[in-house]
Amino acid sequence: xxxxxxxxxxxFEDLAQQHEADELGMxxxxxxxxxxxxxxxxxxxxxxxxxxxxxxAGSHLLDLLLGAVNxxxxxxxxxxxxxxxxxxxxGRKKTLITCLILTMILGSVFLGIKxxxxxxxFHHHLVPGYDFNPExxxxxxxxxxxxxxxxxxxxxxxxxxxxEGLLLxxxxxxxxxxxxxxxxxxxxxxxxxxxxxDIIWIFLFPLLYLIGGR
Amino acid sequence: MSSLTVDEAPxxxxxxxxxxxxxxxxxxxxxxxxxxIALLYLASITFFFFVxxxxxxxxRLHLLTPGGLLVEPATYNKLFxxxxxxxxxFFLIPAIPAVLGNFLVPMMIGARDLAFPxxxxxxxxxxxxxxxxxxxxxxxxxxxTGWTFYTPYSSTYSNSHVIAAALGxxxxxxxxxxxxxxxxxxxxxxxxxxxxWFRLPLFIWAIYATSIIFILGTPxxxxxxxxxxxxxxxxxxxxxxxLGGDPILxxxxxxxxxxxxxxxxxxxxxxVESELITCFSRKKIFGYKFVAMSSLGIALLxxxxxxxxxxxxxxxxxAGMVFSILSxxxxxxxxxxxxxxxxxxxxxxxxxxAPMLYALGFIGLFTMGGxxxxxxxxxxxxxxxxxxxxxxxxxxxxxxGGMVMAYLGGIHFWWPKISGRMYPQGWARFAxxxxxxxxxxxxxxxxxxxxxxxxxxYAVYPAEFQVLNVMSSAGASILGVGYLIPLIxxxxxxRYGPVASANPWNAKGLxxxxxxxxPTENFxxxxxVTEEAYDYPVREAQVA
Amino acid sequence: MAGHIVSIKLYALIFxxxxxxxxxxxxxxxxxxxxxxxIIALAIAIFKASLVILFFMHMKYAGKLPRLVFxxxxxxxxxxxxLTMSDVLTRSWDHxxxxxxxxxxxxxx
Ligand SMILES: [Cu+2]
Numbered sequence: 015x016x017x018x019x020x021x022x023x024x025x026f027e028d029l030a031q032q033h034e035a036d037e038l039g040m041x042x043x044x045x046x047x048x049x050x051x052x053x054x055x056x057x058x059x060x061x062x063x064x065x066x067x068x069x070x071a072g073s074h075l076l077d078l079l080l081g082a083v084n085x086x087x088x089x090x091x092x093x094x095x096x097x098x099x100x101x102x103x104x105g106r107k108k109t110l111i112t113c114l115i116l117t118m119i120l121g122s123v124f125l126g127i128k129x130x131x132x133x134x135x136f137h138h139h140l141v142p143g144y145d146f147n148p149e150x151x152x153x154x155x156x157x158x159x160x161x162x163x164x165x166x167x168x169x170x171x172x173x174x175x176x177x178e179g180l181l182l183x184x185x186x187x188x189x190x191x192x193x194x195x196x197x198x199x200x201x202x203x204x205x206x207x208x209x210x211x212d213i214i215w216i217f218l219f220p221l222l223y224l225i226g227g228r
Numbered sequence: 229m230s231s232l233t234v235d236e237a238p239x240x241x242x243x244x245x246x247x248x249x250x251x252x253x254x255x256x257x258x259x260x261x262x263x264x265i266a267l268l269y270l271a272s273i274t275f276f277f278f279v280x281x282x283x284x285x286x287x288r289l290h291l292l293t294p295g296g297l298l299v300e301p302a303t304y305n306k307l308f309x310x311x312x313x314x315x316x317x318f319f320l321i322p323a324i325p326a327v328l329g330n331f332l333v334p335m336m337i338g339a340r341d342l343a344f345p346x347x348x349x350x351x352x353x354x355x356x357x358x359x360x361x362x363x364x365x366x367x368x369x370x371x372x373t374g375w376t377f378y379t380p381y382s383s384t385y386s387n388s389h390v391i392a393a394a395l396g397x398x399x400x401x402x403x404x405x406x407x408x409x410x411x412x413x414x415x416x417x418x419x420x421x422x423x424x425w426f427r428l429p430l431f432i433w434a435i436y437a438t439s440i441i442f443i444l445g446t447p448x449x450x451x452x453x454x455x456x457x458x459x460x461x462x463x464x465x466x467x468x469x470x471l472g473g474d475p476i477l478x479x480x481x482x483x484x485x486x487x488x489x490x491x492x493x494x495x496x497x498x499x500v501e502s503e504l505i506t507c508f509s510r511k512k513i514f515g516y517k518f519v520a521m522s523s524l525g526i527a528l529l530x531x532x533x534x535x536x537x538x539x540x541x542x543x544x545x546x547a548g549m550v551f552s553i554l555s556x557x558x559x560x561x562x563x564x565x566x567x568x569x570x571x572x573x574x575x576x577x578x579x580x581x582a583p584m585l586y587a588l589g590f591i592g593l594f595t596m597g598g599x600x601x602x603x604x605x606x607x608x609x610x611x612x613x614x615x616x617x618x619x620x621x622x623x624x625x626x627x628x629g630g631m632v633m634a635y636l637g638g639i640h641f642w643w644p645k646i647s648g649r650m651y652p653q654g655w656a657r658f659a660x661x662x663x664x665x666x667x668x669x670x671x672x673x674x675x676x677x678x679x680x681x682x683x684x685x686y687a688v689y690p691a692e693f694q695v696l697n698v699m700s701s702a703g704a705s706i707l708g709v710g711y712l713i714p715l716i717x718x719x720x721x722x723r724y725g726p727v728a729s730a731n732p733w734n735a736k737g738l739x740x741x742x743x744x745x746x747p748t749e750n751f752x753x754x755x756x757v758t759e760e761a762y763d764y765p766v767r768e769a770q771v772a
Numbered sequence: 773m774a775g776h777i778v779s780i781k782l783y784a785l786i787f788x789x790x791x792x793x794x795x796x797x798x799x800x801x802x803x804x805x806x807x808x809x810x811i812i813a814l815a816i817a818i819f820k821a822s823l824v825i826l827f828f829m830h831m832k833y834a835g836k837l838p839r840l841v842f843x844x845x846x847x848x849x850x851x852x853x854x855l856t857m858s859d860v861l862t863r864s865w866d867h868x869x870x871x872x873x874x875x876x877x878x879x880x881x
Contacts, residue, residue, distance in 0.1 A: 023345075024340060024341070024749070025334075025339065025340045025341035025342070025343065025345060025418070026343075026418075027754075031417060031418070034417055034835075035343040035344075035413050035414075035417045035418070037834070037838070038412075038413050038416060038417060038837055038838065038841070039343065039344060039409060039413045041837075041838040041841045041842065042409050042412055042413065042443060042841055043409060044841075044842075044845075045443055045444060045841050045842070045844070045845040046405050046409070046443050046444070046446070046447045047447070048845045048846075048849060049443075049444050049445070049447035049448050049845065049848060049849065049852075050447035050448070050450060050451050051451075052447070052448065052451075052848075052849045052852055052853070053447070053448045053450075053451035053452055053455075053481055053852075054451060055849075055853070056477075056480075056481065056852055056853050056856055057455070057466060057477060057481075059853055059857065060474065060477055060856065060857070060860050061472075061473075061474075063857070063860060063861070064472075064474070064860070065472065078798060078801055078802075079798075081798075082794060082795070082798040085794050086791055086794055089787065089790045089791060089794065090787070092790075092824060092828055093783065093784075093786075093787040093790075093828075095828070096778070096783050096827075096828045097780070097783065100777065100778065100780060100783065103777050104777070142462070142464045142465060143458075143461075143462030143463050143464040143465075144462065154472065155465075155471070155472030157464075157465055157471065157472075158465055158466070158471070158472050158473065161464040161465055161466055162466075164464075165455070165458065165464075165466075202830075205828075205829075206829050206830075209824050209825075209828045209829045210829070212824060212828075213821045213824055213825065216817050216820045216821050216824070217817050217821065219794075219797075219817070220797060220810075220813035220814060220816070220817050221813075223801065224797065224798075224800075224801040224809065224810075224813045225809070225810070226804065226809055227800075227801065227802065227803045227804025227805055227806075227809050228801060228802050228804070416837060440844075444844070444845065444848040448852065474860075476859070477856070477860075480855075480856045480859065481856075484852055484856075531848060531851050531852075532851060532855065534855075535855065535859065538859075542863075543859045543863070544858075544859045544860075544861075544862040544863040544865065546858070546862040546865060547855070547858045547859035547862055547863075550855075550858060551855075
């Protein structure tokens with residue numbers, strides 16, 4: 015297949031080897047991402063253990079309903095991403111483009127809701143290092159909880175933004191007819207990344223929003 | 229038998245190879261050829277080595293007299309910080325993987341290039357960018373936290389350019405990650421037909437194990453640095469005891485990476501060592517599988533011992549005991565390697581070419597560094613010599629005596645392949661000797677100084693320590709000259725050195741089966757491997 | 773690896789399960805169950821993440837290499853957290869030597 019040959023980079027023997035390398039590369043990269051967030055999970059675990067009361071109190075200041083809605087939005091975006099890969103595998107360009115756009119919209123909705131939540135925190139003086147002065151009585155060192163809240167969700171949002179950028183690239187490539195049913199590793203690899211960012215949130219949600227019962 | 233063969237035809241290599249296929253600055257800055265990227269790294273790493281070395285020379289000059297000779301104590305703090313940061317993050321960690329690894333991994337496994345050539349080039353640019361940030365921090369006034377950036381000093385109190393330097397290290401970390409990722413995928417997916425895992429050269433095993441550490445350790449350092457920077461910028465309290473934070477948590481996160489980082493430095497050196505020892509004893513390596521597996525063992529066990537840096541930090545003494553025991557454990561795979569190398573030497577027909585002199589130096593110096601590491605792993609002794617020159621001497625025996633020796637040995641070994649030229653053997657042997665003598669004179673007195681109680685990172689010291697300090701400084705100047713000699717003759721050889729044959733050492737390994745210097749895609753035809761590594765002809769039975 | 777096509781039906785089933793589990797974990801968040809809150813919440817999170825990894829990310833159909841990468845990452849993460857917590861959890865077992873306390877309370881320093 016001359017088309018396949020053209021798509022194979024010179025260092026590879028064939029397209030299959032190239033796909034395998036791309037996919038393994040993405041998994042290894044996600045390994046580094048796990049360890050990157052792992053440092054944050056470690057800090058979280060330590061301080062949650064030391065200042066449990068403060069973490070519980072801080073957690074109850076979050077909007078659980080908004081968090082749950084946002085989790086669902088992100089899961090929906092993962093679903094449409096999975097459908098994008100499906101469409102690419104079947105070589106259906108239109109479906110692929112639709113699903114990619116849907117994924118990007120859902121991702122933006124997630125970031126929007128996150129922004130609303132951030133706004134609330136600023137409004138309630140719950141931003142450590144900038145304006146931490148919540149009303150009423152609260153346990154000592156509750157600011158540490160909010161430090162982790164902002165760093166963890168902020169890092170996650172940063173990864174979402176990167177993901178949106180990657181999706182945009184895939185979208186443009188799809189519009190340019192760069193993918194075929196046989197050759198669409200880019201869609202799969204970006205998909206794996208997007209799902210991974212989803213998984214991080216699946217853990218952030220209980221860790222941040224669900225400390226102790228309300 | 230002279231193992232050095234030179235092409236009969238004295239004219240420059242006439243074939244088209246990776247060096248003469250294209251010319252001009254652009255052909256280098258936009259190259260995706262792993263061999264050219266290796267040379268870009270070689271140049272930049274050499275630069276940082278000599279800048280970091282200059283800081284060390286200034287420090288040793290300053291310590292000639294008890295009151296300090298040259299600089300203010302505050303400047304002295306900045307000197308040891310620059311020395312540490314540049315040497316650790318910009319020389320020791322990338323040196324063998326990014327230079328020799330880049331050059332050799334595809335050739336040793338019979339591939340045309342790494343799996344992701346563009347990522348490989350990107351990693352060099354990322355490295356340079358990180359280097360620029362760090363140099364900026366130095367030029368703008370320096371950093372005084374030490375390369376370890378301990379909190380809360382670094383995050384709250386230090387008045388120096390912590391963020392710029394930390395950012396430099398953060399960025400450089402990504403170049404490590406990209407390099408490691410590239411190697412792992414390449415070694416898994418691009419081996420030549422017939423090249424099974426247990427036929428791989430041991431250098432590849434070492435690089436593979438190193439890549440694991442790159443991949444799983446570096447990100448933790450990255451997030452740690454982010455937290456320090458955030459703490460410094462916004463005062464969020466993560467490491468500040470005044471706000472409920474725990475400075476010891478920083479040390480956990482930092483050493484989770486930085487202890488394994490020691491193995492990032494030494495593992496590739498061990499890989500080089502295995503190649504050199506077999507080639508110059510003309511014997512198959514003793515216990516191939518043990519050497520290969522010990523690399524993986526180090527990659528895993530190396531992550532279990534970081535608390536031995538924290539015995540006096542306020543860490544729980546129960547954790548300290550666990551870390552102490554685990555630290556003893558990690559000596560086992562290193563010892564396995566040393567014993568296997570010596571067993572390989574046994575009854576080998578050894579030739580003392582320059583690379584072999586470095587290799588032999590490595591065994592001795594690394595062993596001394598490793599054994600004193602055992603002293604430090606034991607809780608009680610550690611408390612006595614903690615933060616003294618004993619520690620300095622210990623890790624310089626590992627990093628300079630071990631890693632730099634192996635790196636130089638490797639450069640001497642593969643230089644004919646890299647440049648297509650030979651260097652003067654006499655000078656190279658002489659330099660090896662000078663470095664060995666200079667090194668021991670510099671650092672052995674520091675063991676004694678530390679044992680007598682001289683603390684590290686002080687700009688002044690009591691008068692009774694002067695003799696040993698002068699010895700150390702004298703050694704440092706010899707060592708400095710020793711490092712300059714190879715720099716000169718390597719540059720000389722690029723133009724005037726005799727042309728090297730494809731396999732000047734009669735070594736085994738795929739990289740020697742292709743011309744020197746190799747063509748851009750390494751091999752005319754992808755080789756098929758049918759034998760184990762280091763299949764040197766068995767010597768005829770000795771006449772009884 | 774690439775090539776295995778998961779049916780839309782299965783994708784939809786996973787999607788609905790994920791939504792339901794999100795609802796369940798949120799509902800449990802409104803009840804105070806003591807230490808069981810975190811156990812249930814994390815168990816549900818692990819279940820959800822497994823579904824995403826196995827089906828959305830095609831780990832179920834991938835070779836053993838991605839699994840190996842994934843498993844070693846989790847092992848390393850466990851090392852990081854376990855060994856650090858071994859310090860944090862046992863730090864309060866230590867007591868400063870008696871001499872210190874008497875020194876500081878007697879106002880010598
Ligand atoms: Cu260590």
